[in-house]
Amino acid sequence: MIRVFTGWSPIVLLLIAILLVLIVPPLYFLLKTSLYTTSADGSFGDFTFEYYRDLFSSPRFFSHFFNSALFAGGSAVLAIALGAVQAWIVERTDTPLRQYVFLLAVVSLGIPHVLYTVAWLLILGKGGPVNLFLMGLLGTDMPVLSVNSLWGMILIEGMIWAPLGFLLLSSVFRLSDVAFEEAAMMSGAGLFTTFRRITLKLATPAVLALLLLVCIRAFEAFDIPALVGSAGGVSVLTTDIFESIRKDLPSNYGQAGAFSVILMLLVVILLLVHHRLLKHAERYQTITGKGYRPHVTRLGKWRYITASVLGLFFLVLLVLPVGIIMLASLLPFYDGVRAELFDRLTLDNYRLVAASPSFRGAILNTIVMGAATATVVCLLTAGSAWLSVRRYKGGWLLDQLATLPLIFPAIVLGVAFLQLFVNAPFAIYGTLSSLIIAAVVQYLPYGMRFCYAGAMQIHRELEEAAEMSGAKRYATYFRIVLPLIAPAVATSWLFVMLMSVRAVAMPILLTGPRSQVVAVTLFDLWGNGQITSLAAVGVCWTALMMGIGLVFYRTARRYGLTVS
Amino acid sequence: MRLNVLSLQNVRVVLTALAAYSLAPIGPVAAATIAEIANLQGSQREQILVEGAKKEGKVVIYSAMIEDQALRPITQAFRQKYPFIEPEFWRADTRDLLNKALAEARARAVVGDIIEGGGVSQALIKAGILQSFMTPAFAPYDKQRYDTKGSWAATRVSYFGLAYNTRLVKAEDAPKTYEGLLDPKWKGKLCWAATTETGGAMMFITFIRLIMGEEKGEAYLRDLAKQNISNLTGSPREVVNKVMQGECAIAINIFLHHPVISAQKGAPVAPQPLEPVMSNASVVTLAKGAPHPHAAMLLIDYLLSKEAQEVLEKADYLPAHPDVKPQSSLQSIVPSMANLQERFLSEEFMFDQRAKSIDLQKKYFRSQ
Numbered sequence: 001m002i003r004v005f006t007g008w009s010p011i012v013l014l015l016i017a018i019l020l021v022l023i024v025p026p027l028y029f030l031l032k033t034s035l036y037t038t039s040a041d042g043s044f045g046d047f048t049f050e051y052y053r054d055l056f057s058s059p060r061f062f063s064h065f066f067n068s069a070l071f072a073g074g075s076a077v078l079a080i081a082l083g084a085v086q087a088w089i090v091e092r093t094d095t096p097l098r099q100y101v102f103l104l105a106v107v108s109l110g111i112p113h114v115l116y117t118v119a120w121l122l123i124l125g126k127g128g129p130v131n132l133f134l135m136g137l138l139g140t141d142m143p144v145l146s147v148n149s150l151w152g153m154i155l156i157e158g159m160i161w162a163p164l165g166f167l168l169l170s171s172v173f174r175l176s177d178v179a180f181e182e183a184a185m186m187s188g189a190g191l192f193t194t195f196r197r198i199t200l201k202l203a204t205p206a207v208l209a210l211l212l213l214v215c216i217r218a219f220e221a222f223d224i225p226a227l228v229g230s231a232g233g234v235s236v237l238t239t240d241i242f243e244s245i246r247k248d249l250p251s252n253y254g255q256a257g258a259f260s261v262i263l264m265l266l267v268v269i270l271l272l273v274h275h276r277l278l279k280h281a282e283r284y285q286t287i288t289g290k291g292y293r294p295h296v297t298r299l300g301k302w303r304y305i306t307a308s309v310l311g312l313f314f315l316v317l318l319v320l321p322v323g324i325i326m327l328a329s330l331l332p333f334y335d336g337v338r339a340e341l342f343d344r345l346t347l348d349n350y351r352l353v354a355a356s357p358s359f360r361g362a363i364l365n366t367i368v369m370g371a372a373t374a375t376v377v378c379l380l381t382a383g384s385a386w387l388s389v390r391r392y393k394g395g396w397l398l399d400q401l402a403t404l405p406l407i408f409p410a411i412v413l414g415v416a417f418l419q420l421f422v423n424a425p426f427a428i429y430g431t432l433s434s435l436i437i438a439a440v441v442q443y444l445p446y447g448m449r450f451c452y453a454g455a456m457q458i459h460r461e462l463e464e465a466a467e468m469s470g471a472k473r474y475a476t477y478f479r480i481v482l483p484l485i486a487p488a489v490a491t492s493w494l495f496v497m498l499m500s501v502r503a504v505a506m507p508i509l510l511t512g513p514r515s516q517v518v519a520v521t522l523f524d525l526w527g528n529g530q531i532t533s534l535a536a537v538g539v540c541w542t543a544l545m546m547g548i549g550l551v552f553y554r555t556a557r558r559y560g561l562t563v564s
Numbered sequence: 565m566r567l568n569v570l571s572l573q574n575v576r577v578v579l580t581a582l583a584a585y586s587l588a589p590i591g592p593v594a595a596a597t598i599a600e601i602a603n604l605q606g607s608q609r610e611q612i613l614v615e616g617a618k619k620e621g622k623v624v625i626y627s628a629m630i631e632d633q634a635l636r637p638i639t640q641a642f643r644q645k646y647p648f649i650e651p652e653f654w655r656a657d658t659r660d661l662l663n664k665a666l667a668e669a670r671a672r673a674v675v676g677d678i679i680e681g682g683g684v685s686q687a688l689i690k691a692g693i694l695q696s697f698m699t700p701a702f703a704p705y706d707k708q709r710y711d712t713k714g715s716w717a718a719t720r721v722s723y724f725g726l727a728y729n730t731r732l733v734k735a736e737d738a739p740k741t742y743e744g745l746l747d748p749k750w751k752g753k754l755c756w757a758a759t760t761e762t763g764g765a766m767m768f769i770t771f772i773r774l775i776m777g778e779e780k781g782e783a784y785l786r787d788l789a790k791q792n793i794s795n796l797t798g799s800p801r802e803v804v805n806k807v808m809q810g811e812c813a814i815a816i817n818i819f820l821h822h823p824v825i826s827a828q829k830g831a832p833v834a835p836q837p838l839e840p841v842m843s844n845a846s847v848v849t850l851a852k853g854a855p856h857p858h859a860a861m862l863l864i865d866y867l868l869s870k871e872a873q874e875v876l877e878k879a880d881y882l883p884a885h886p887d888v889k890p891q892s893s894l895q896s897i898v899p900s901m902a903n904l905q906e907r908f909l910s911e912e913f914m915f916d917q918r919a920k921s922i923d924l925q926k927k928y929f930r931s932q
Contacts, residue, residue, distance in 0.1 A: 040690050040691050040692075041666065041669065041670060041691040041692060041693065042666045042667065042669075042670045042691065043670060125809065125811055126809075126810065126811040126812070127806075127809035127810035127811045141732075142752070143811075226797075230797045231794075231795070231796055231797045231798075233795055233930065245663075246659050246660075246663070251663050251666070332829055332830075333805075333808065333826060333829055333830075333831050334805070334808075334809065335808045335809050335810070335831055335832060336809050336810055344830075352632065356636075358631075358653075358654075418667070421671060422667050422670050422671040423670070423671070424671065427671060427672055427673035428671070428673065429667060429668065429671035429673045430664075430667075430668060430671070430673055430675055431673075512664070512668070512673075512675055513624065513626065513652065513653075513654035513664075513675055513676065514652075514675060516654075524655075524656070526798070526802075527657070527797075527798045527799055527802060528630065528631070528655070528798070528799050528801055528802060529798055529799065529801045529802030529803075529804070529805035529806075530631070530632070531805065533632070
């Protein structure tokens with residue numbers, strides 16, 4: 001056994017040990033949870049397969065699986081379509097003001113999903129302005145649209161992923177060889193024929209891979225289904241997990257565990273498909289040794305049309321939702337958008353936020369959690385990525401381990417860690433540290449991806465030169481490698497920070513009263529009907545995060561790193 | 565009772581506690597057991613609790629009271645009375661209160677000293693994580709307002725009924741009886757909290773079974789199901805907000821004081837009690853592993869005091885204390901004052917009937 005590890009550097013072994021300690025216990029407790037009944041005090045009872053049996057014998061499981069699939073597929077298509085249109089306009093045309101789309105996309109990463117969703121529920125809800133308008137138009141007193149439905153979920157989830165779809169697709173469009181397009185144009189093909197038959201075709205494998213990626217993320221999404229679908233009776237697998245925990249007194253974790261294991265297996269299958277797609281995508285590589293330069297299509301008069309398309313996106317994806325939240329934050333109570341509300345505007349909600357120790361505490365906790373999570377993730381992955389890129393013995397295992405948590409949907413990881421912490425021999429449940437540990441595991445794969453990409457760019461000769469000059473291996477790492485991958489690490493830090501603070505699915509199961517975070521506070525405020533306080537907290541938080549998003553945008557741009 | 569105060573056992577408890585304090589500087593919790601502190605009696609009681617609470621410096625309450633309406637004002641008032649105790653609170657619905665308390669007990673990481681809300685006592689008693697307590701603050705209350713074994717005491721009373729949007733429904737048209745809800749004109753316009761919480765659909769179903777009997781009750785529910793009630797997921801308070809926003813015309817089984825409070829701020833909503841009016845009591849309980857037992861007992865005493873009950877009264881809540889009358893604005897929804905028939909739904913009954921009511925909820929209303 002020992003012989004297997006001979007020649008493995010102690011630092012590799014140490015990192016492997018840390019990763020194993022982080023990943024194996026939650027996995028173990030998840031499996032155990034799904035196989036044991038829950039006693040009255042919440043502890044593990046008898047061994048049983050009943051939860052799996054229940055799951056597969058229930059017709060609801062399959063209908064909810066179908067909902068999950070429709071929701072994931074629909075929102076992925078919508079997000080990629082919205083992203084693709086923007087990406088093409090920005091990367092391949094001379095539309096005025098196009099450079100600002102990047103900025104807006106990055107900044108919108110700072111809006112918590114819960115807040116964005118609430119905004120759209122207010123806009124599209126039964127008492128919202130859209131329905132009031134349609135009801136007036138059709139002369140009916142019944143709401144025309146019901147947003148608490150599958151299409152409502154798809155629409156909102158699709159819009160949430162649109163900025164990321166844009167960021168990912170813009171690098172695809174930027175990097176593809178334009179020679180084919182030029183040839184098509186020369187042969188007399190028009191602008192749209194060229195787009196349809198060349199640009200789109202070349203981008204197809206990358207687009208498919210992205211489509212699947214967003215699809216997986218939406219499949220795992222908890223917040224939108226919980227806020228939008230549950231109220232309309234539309235259940236998906238992730239909300240089933242949450243509901244099955246909350247349904248019984250005391251909570252029945254067994255059913256949630258079984259659900260989680262099944263959901264995890266489904267994600268594994270999807271990830272394998274994604275992996276295969278990416279492999280094939282290489283065949284379509286179009287960056288060649290020939291001098292490559294991005295080609296910009298001159299649109300002439302058309303560029304005003306494309307500019308208005310961008311303007312429309314800006315309006316719908318950002319101005320409208322942020323606007324209605326700002327409006328709600330200035331009202332004493334929210335009863336829809338109507339003319340007379342302008343007489344009631346007040347700053348009371350902001351006073352409440354400033355005066356409330358619980359809101360201040362949540363904001364502080366979230367910043368600490370985000371910063372600590374990002375720091376630990378970067379510490380673990382900056383070394384692991386380089387060891388893995390340089391093919392140190394055991395490096396492949398580091399890569400595999402750090403990427404493994406991708407198989408856990410956030411809500412599943414939440415169930416796993418909840419059981420782990422509740423059964424831990426020491427008091428850790430409900431603390432901020434417990435949230436950080438769980439978030440580190442969740443975001444390891446993202447940190448790894450950024451740092452891996454950063455490490456790939458460094459040619460070995462720099463390190464060889466250092467070693468020739470007598471530098472020890474660790475000195476080489478700290479004095480040559482680390483400064484060179486620093487921009488990638490910084491980008492990774494900011495990305496993990498932004499992602500971890502807006503997540504709700506895992507913290508909602510793990511937070512205690514002392515470790516409240518903003519996203520969960522927003523979720524609870526929605527459940528308690530305190531829309532105006534929610535809006536005020538949301539506006540303060542979003543302003544803060546948009547600032548960090550701006551820093552992220554500038555670092556990423558300066559070092560030419562793409563966001564993916 | 566008076567004699568009891570001087571009984572040998574009580575004196576011993578007091579002396580043990582006092583002696584423990586002088587000998588153990590490590591921490592107040594190690595000094596006397598929580599059970600002893602929770603059941604202190606005699607003239608030294610208040611003093612021992614205050615001394616202990618000064619060392620603890622904190623108390624944590626988990627409660628279902630709405631934060632800005634009642635929970636914050638009442639903890640602030642407590643702070644004014646005992647400036648050396650910092651009260652921390654966390655608001656959640658019953659189910660989350662229970663899950664949090666159970667998980668903390670299991671993780672041996674108890675944070676919440678006190679759990680307060682409707683329907684919290686039974687599941688916690690069953691899990692064996694409550695500490696029974698005894699306090700002179702029980703004295704003015706009716707016997708049915710506290711548990712003789714000391715597991716819980718009522719803090720506030722709630723009455724349940726309908727809330728309707730005054731822009732969408734005229735006062736004279738609003739349903740006045742349970743049968744009135746079956747009128748076809750309300751089809752698609754009714755909503756409720758599709759939960760098993762206090763104020764949720766399950767509670768309404770249990771109540772209907774209680775007042776109508778199993779057979780008639782189920783027939784009523786079958787007819788009610790034809791009205792396509794919107795199953796909302798938030799708390800009953802959120803359901804009232806949905807009514808204010810016009811998302812739903814009439815809400816079933818909400819806390820009747822909620823629409824009264826919002827109507828005072830100018831919101832387009834009004835309460836409508838149905839006879840018999842369902843009532844229940846929210847209770848306060850003490851966690852077995854409470855980290856701040858002295859301060860917790862002071863807070864329990866305070867919550868049951870006339871003083872705190874008046875804070876609740878000012879917040880438009882309905883006090884449990886017999887000497888604190890609800891505000892005049894609420895009198896229309898208090899059965900004894902509005903001359904309406906009332907029916908009390910006990911926590912024990914609700915807990916015992918849970919499974920059956922959830923089955924009916926699933927069968928007819930396809931939620932959960």
